Amino acid sequence: MSSFFTTPASQKKRKRDDISAAQSSAKKKKVTLKRADSKLTSKKTARDESISGSGSEDDEAPLGANDDEVLSSVSESQDETGAERRLRLAEQYLENIKGETETVGFDAEEIDRDLIAERLKEDAAATKGRLYRHIASDLDLSASSRTLFRADTQSTTSVAVCPPYAYTVSKDITLIKWEIPTRTKAPPPKKKKKKATTKPPPLPRRRPIKLLYSRGNKNETQNPKYQHHTAPILTVAASSDGKYVATGGADKRLIIWSAADLKPLRIFAQHRDAVTSLAFRRGTNQLYSSSKDRTIKTWSLDELGYMETLFGHQDEVVDIAALSLERCVSVGARDRTARLWKVVEESQLVFRGGGTSEKRKMNIKEPMVNGEATSLKASYSEGSIDRVAMIDEETFITGSDNGSISLWSLHKKKPVFTVPVAHGLDPALKPEEASAEVVPNPKVPGEPQPRWITALATVPYSDLILSGSWDGRARVWRISEDKKRIEEVGVLGHAHVEAERNGNVDDLEGNDGRRKEDQEIIVRGIINDIEIFERGDRGKDGLCVVIATGKEHRMGRWKTMQGKNGACIFEVPNKQACEPGAMGAKLADVNNNEIQTKT
Numbered sequence: 001m002s003s004f005f006t007t008p009a010s011q012k013k014r015k016r017d018d019i020s021a022a023q024s025s026a027k028k029k030k031v032t033l034k035r036a037d038s039k040l041t042s043k044k045t046a047r048d049e050s051i052s053g054s055g056s057e058d059d060e061a062p063l064g065a066n067d068d069e070v071l072s073s074v075s076e077s078q079d080e081t082g083a084e085r086r087l088r089l090a091e092q093y094l095e096n097i098k099g100e101t102e103t104v105g106f107d108a109e110e111i112d113r114d115l116i117a118e119r120l121k122e123d124a125a126a127t128k129g130r131l132y133r134h135i136a137s138d139l140d141l142s143a144s145s146r147t148l149f150r151a152d153t154q155s156t157t158s159v160a161v162c163p164p165y166a167y168t169v170s171k172d173i174t175l176i177k178w179e180i181p182t183r184t185k186a187p188p189p190k191k192k193k194k195k196a197t198t199k200p201p202p203l204p205r206r207r208p209i210k211l212l213y214s215r216g217n218k219n220e221t222q223n224p225k226y227q228h229h230t231a232p233i234l235t236v237a238a239s240s241d242g243k244y245v246a247t248g249g250a251d252k253r254l255i256i257w258s259a260a261d262l263k264p265l266r267i268f269a270q271h272r273d274a275v276t277s278l279a280f281r282r283g284t285n286q287l288y289s290s291s292k293d294r295t296i297k298t299w300s301l302d303e304l305g306y307m308e309t310l311f312g313h314q315d316e317v318v319d320i321a322a323l324s325l326e327r328c329v330s331v332g333a334r335d336r337t338a339r340l341w342k343v344v345e346e347s348q349l350v351f352r353g354g355g356t357s358e359k360r361k362m363n364i365k366e367p368m369v370n371g372e373a374t375s376l377k378a379s380y381s382e383g384s385i386d387r388v389a390m391i392d393e394e395t396f397i398t399g400s401d402n403g404s405i406s407l408w409s410l411h412k413k414k415p416v417f418t419v420p421v422a423h424g425l426d427p428a429l430k431p432e433e434a435s436a437e438v439v440p441n442p443k444v445p446g447e448p449q450p451r452w453i454t455a456l457a458t459v460p461y462s463d464l465i466l467s468g469s470w471d472g473r474a475r476v477w478r479i480s481e482d483k484k485r486i487e488e489v490g491v492l493g494h495a496h497v498e499a500e501r502n503g504n505v506d507d508l509e510g511n512d513g514r515r516k517e518d519q520e521i522i523v524r525g526i527i528n529d530i531e532i533f534e535r536g537d538r539g540k541d542g543l544c545v546v547i548a549t550g551k552e553h554r555m556g557r558w559k560t561m562q563g564k565n566g567a568c569i570f571e572v573p574n575k576q577a578c579e580p581g582a583m584g585a586k587l588a589d590v591n592n593n594e595i596q597t598k599t
Contacts, residue, residue, distance in 0.1 A: 133462040135539055136478030140575045141490045146522070149207045150566025151176055155550025159567055160245070161531040162238040162259070166208060166546055167245055168567055169233035171554075173216035175247060177262055178208040180544065180569065208569065212262045221251070227264045229253055234554060237278035239285050244301050246287055248275025254289055256301060266304045270297060276555070277330075279322040282460070288328045290317035296330055298343065310341050312348055318555070321390045323460055329396050331385040338388060338398055338408065351408055353385050353400065353415070380404075380421070380450050387456040389465070395483060397465060399453025405467055407479065407486050417485050419477070423451040423469035454553065457530035459543070466492075466545065468527025470561045472520075474547060474570070492545065492570050493522045525549040525563020535571075542573040 080088070097116050122132050150156075153170040160167045166178045216228035231251035238245050238259065245257040254268040254275050273292035280287055285301040296310040296317060313332035322328040326343045336354040341347075380402040387399035394410045405422045406415035425448040428434075434446030455468035465477040465486065476489040529548040535541035548567050553559045 133459075133538075134478075134481070135459065135462050136464045136476065136489050138574050138576070139464075139476070139489075139543065139572050141476060141492060141572065144492055144570050144572040146493060147207055147569045147571075148564070148566060149178065149569070150564060151210060151213075153565055155526075155552040155554065155565050156528060156548040156567055157233060157550065157554035158235045158529045159531050159546050159548040160236045160238040161533050161544075161546055162240065162242045163533050163544075165211075165238075165242070165259070166531070166567075167236050167238055168548060169236045169247055170550075170565065171232040171552070173218065173229050173231070173233055173249070175214045175233065175236070175245075175257070175262060176210060177212040177245075177259075179211050180208050180546075181206045214257075214262045227267065229255065231274075234274060234276055235278045237280055237287070239280050239301065240283055241285070244285060246278050246280075246289075246301075248278055248289060248291075250274040252291075254278075254299075256304060268299070268306065270306060270309075271295070273316070276316065276318050277320045279320045279328060281322050281326065281328075282324040286326070288320050288322055290320040290330055292316035292318075294332070296320065296328070296341065308343075310343075310348070312339055312341075312350075313337070318386055319388045321388050321396065323390050323393055325393050327393070329388050329390055331388045331398055333384045333386065336382060336385055338385060338396070340396075340410065349410065351413055353398070353406065354382050387453050389456040389458045390460065391458050391463075391465075391479065392461050395479075397456060397458070397486075399456045399467060401450075401452045403450030403453060403469070405453060405456075405465075405477070405486060407483075409483070416483070419486050419488075421450045422453065422467060423471045423473075423475065425450055452559075455527045455530045455547075457532050457545075459532055459534065459539070464532075464543075466530050466532065468523075468530055468547065470526040470559070472524065473522050474527060474530065474545070491522070492572065523547060523549055523568060524561075525551055525565070526553055526559065526561050528554040540574065542571065545570040545572060 094116065097119055151168075151174070153174050153176075154172040156168050156170050158169050161180075164180050164182060166180050168176050168178065214228070216230055216233075217226070218230050220226040220228070221230045229247065229249040229251055230253075231249050233247050233249040235248045236245065242259055244265075245259045245262070246254065247257065248254050248271075252269060252271050252273060252275065254271065255264055256266045256268075257263065258265055271289070271291040271293055275289055275291050277290045278287060286307075287299040287301055289297050289299065291297075294311075294313045294316060296313075298307040298310070299305070300307055313330065314335035314337075315333045317330050318333045320328055320330045327341055328343075329338060329340050331338050336352065338351040338353065340349040340351070342349075382400045382402045382404065384401045385398050386401060388396060390396045396408050398406050398408065399422075400406070403421040403423055403425075405419040407417040409416050428448045429446030431440040431442050431446070435441070451469040451471055453467055453469060455466075457466045458464060463479040465479070466474055467477065468474050474492045476492060477486050478489050479485070480487060526549065527547055528550055531546045533544055535544055546567060546569050549563060550565045551560055551563050
């Protein structure tokens with residue numbers, strides 16, 4: 001029987017080796033654990049030192065006044081609550097605005113307070129996407145200058161503006177890039193001997209310069225690799241950063257061009273019918289396109305890719321508009337609806353039109369009652385909504401084929417206000433034109449028909465509206481302060497406001513359907529599109545209006561007019577800039593204030 005004393009020495013030695021190996025492994029584990037703990041503690045201390053922002057040398061150095069301020073500000077920022085932090089940021093924002101207003105040169109506290117209050121209101125309204133600027137009453141329409149420019153093309157169907165460049169497209173498959181001259185580059189007007197008048201001199205005029213030109217070929221319809229349009233181009237849009245130009249045509253193509261050299265970057269053929277309208281989301285490269293296939297598609301030009309398709313319209317979508325938020329408004333022609341698409345929420349709001357525009361006229365042919373002519377109401381049913389433009393994120397306007405301009409709000413499904421027969425009436429048709437009979441009855445003349453609204457434009461987040469038709473005038477409107485009415489301001493090139501637009505049929509003369517006081521035609525042809533951009537900071541130097549005109553309507557040839565195929569530019573100054581001695585009086589007031597403050 002073996003025991004401890006009888007066991008061999010070799011076995012005893014092996015046991016001691018096992019014990020020593022186990023002890024050494026345990027020691028190694030302890031060493032590794034200690035090293036890990038030391039590393040963790042070193043990392044924690046390094047992080048604490050980085051957070052505190054003071055090294056070992058700084059801790060040993062004595063604290064100065066600046067160090068005390070930094071430590072106090074850090075401790076205060078750590079101890080302050082959410083409300084205190086918001087109050088501190090608001091005070092800092094006010095100080096920044098005061099610094100900006102001091103650079104203007106005004107020293108009076110009341111003026112500073114007014115400027116700060118106005119700036120705060122404008123910033124708040126801009127962030128919320130609401131109407132906040134009233135500029136329609138500040139424009140001097142009588143001092144506006146007109147400049148015509150054209151190329152050897154057919155009817156201009158659309159125009160896009162990215163200052164200082166403009167892009168026009170036409171029915172003969174052309175895309176042209178123009179440079180709009182600035183007011184500083186324009187040469188002074190020629191001096192002519194005229195009688196002294198109180199009317200201020202018009203602004204200097206200069207025609208835009210044609211920079212680039214690109215034209216397609218209708219014979220390449222069967223060539224899928226052809227890098228251009230093969231049918232009339234119906235719409236054009238330019239991105240706000242000036243990198244991209246998008247065009248859509250009757251060949252179902254959407255082409256993205258490089259704005260620098262007008263070279264095609266990508267051709268999209270996802271639409272199954274003609275592309276009728278394009279709109280960029282404000283400040284981004286997100287593009288919305290509408291088509292006769294009753295769909296709206298969204299595109300991302302940063303990736304040059306397709307995003308999604310929006311369904312809902314029951315007829316062809318003929319116009320679309322967008323602003324800063326990820327939403328757009330479209331009109332569906334003869335389905336007589338305007339739809340606001342909320343892309344992120346994947347929902348839509350439907351606004352139904354189809355009303356009648358009534359206009360009171362005098363019936364001279366009927367017997368007079370008490371010595372006065374009886375009055376009748378002529379109603380014109382709305383058959384198609386053709387145009388749309390956004391004022392802000394909650395308000396937009398539409399134009400119809402019965403000549404009415406309607407104001408809409410997101411909070412109401414029906415129009416808030418409607419201007420009937422905004423551009424007057426065409427003269428009555430002759431009996432042989434109004435009747436299909438071989439021998440028409442001359443006692444049954446045709447009824448006068450309203451002129452369609454063929455173009456609408458707004459200055460975003462303001463009260464200014466421009467509309468166009470084929471009456472030879474671009475009319476200016478404004479929205480009332482309560483956003484419940486549309487008021488007429490005047491006509492580009494005229495200061496007076498016309499009280500009535502072709503209300504009496506007997507006022508019409510000849511075949512052009514114009515009144516005796518409307519003999520002058522300012523814009524010849526059909527106004528197919530209007531674009532507006534502001535001169536100077538927030539329009540302090542006025543507006544520049546670019547109008548696309550043609551002998552034919554942009555969507556077809558069922559309406560032709562005597563005119564010119566091309567475009568025209570209106571430079572509309574502000575009233576303050578046109579008043580003689582206005583700037584001198586302002587400078588004198590500022591100098592007097594400075595002298596008073598110094599004394």
